[in-house]
Amino acid sequence: MIIEGTGVVVPGTNVDTDVLYPGQFLNIDDPALMKPYLFEGLDPTLRDRLGEDPILVTGVNFGMGSSREHVPQAMKAWGVRCVLGHSFARIFHRNCINLGLPIVTAPEAAAAAGDGSRIAIDTDTGVIEVDGQRFGAAPIPAFMLDMIAAGGLVPYAQEQLAER
Numbered sequence: 001m002i003i004e005g006t007g008v009v010v011p012g013t014n015v016d017t018d019v020l021y022p023g024q025f026l027n028i029d030d031p032a033l034m035k036p037y038l039f040e041g042l043d044p045t046l047r048d049r050l051g052e053d054p055i056l057v058t059g060v061n062f063g064m065g066s067s068r069e070h071v072p073q074a075m076k077a078w079g080v081r082c083v084l085g086h087s088f089a090r091i092f093h094r095n096c097i098n099l100g101l102p103i104v105t106a107p108e109a110a111a112a113a114g115d116g117s118r119i120a121i122d123t124d125t126g127v128i129e130v131d132g133q134r135f136g137a138a139p140i141p142a143f144m145l146d147m148i149a150a151g152g153l154v155p156y157a158q159e160q161l162a163e164r
Contacts, residue, residue, distance in 0.1 A: 001124065001145060003102055005053035005081045007117035010039075010046060015058065016065035017092065021074055028070075031077040038074035049115065050078050057113040058085035063092025072099045082121055084128070086110050097144050100152035104128070106137035 019041035021034070028034050039046040056075065062085045063071065072095050075083070082102040096103040104121055109128040112135065113119055120129040126139040140148075150156035 001102075001122075001149075003055070003082045003121045003123065005055035005119055006051055007057045007084075007113040007115060007119050007130070008046065008049050008051070008054045009057045009113070009115050010062070011043070011059070013059040013086075014061045014064055015042065017063055017068040017071050017089075018065050020063070021068055021070040023066075026068070026070060031073040034070055034074040035077045038071070038078060047078065050080070052079065054078070054080050055113075055119045055121075056080055056083045056085075057110050057117075057119075058083060058088070059110075060086045062086070062088050063095075064089040067091045067095065069095050069099060072096045072101045076101050082119075084110050084113065084119065084121065097147060098153040100148050100150070100155075102140065102148055104137050104140070106135055109135035109137065 020039060021037055022041040025037040083096060084104050084106060086107040087105055093103055106128050109130050112130045112133055117131050123140040123145055126137040128135045128137055147153055147156040150159055
């Protein structure tokens with residue numbers, strides 16, 4: 001799968017899910033209604049930069065803190081195509097996959113990307129292009145790509161059970 005989009009840099013290192021989606025909005029369970037609160041505790045103006053085909057570019061240890069599924073759900077509701085970063089908190093990384101949002105760890109590619117960068121990620125080979133410059137990353141495992149294509153863990157499991 002090739003994921004293409006425009007880079008939107010989320011500033012900072014050790015960015016906590018508590019600022020990406022603050023606690024007072026956790027009672028909302030409809031992703032469309034979560035949209036207005038994404039980045040609310042970090043920088044609400046980031047939402048204005050998301051555009052039509054955003055790929056979020058993040059720093060070190062992005063998504064640390066509380067295990068908030070609201071963050072990747074709100075990102076998907078905004079149309080985020082992928083999250084590309086230096087490194088991720090383990091639970092955040094898995095929440096993205098479980099909710100069908102591609103996520104790629106590639107420090108050099110993330111460092112080269114900026115707001116407005118054209119980014120193309122080949123999830124099968126791990127090749128990433130940022131403004132024409134090529135970088136490498138670990139390919140996303142096939143079963144995770146299947147999970148992402150199905151829309152996340154629950155739809156993937158339902159498909160698997162239906163095939164039996």
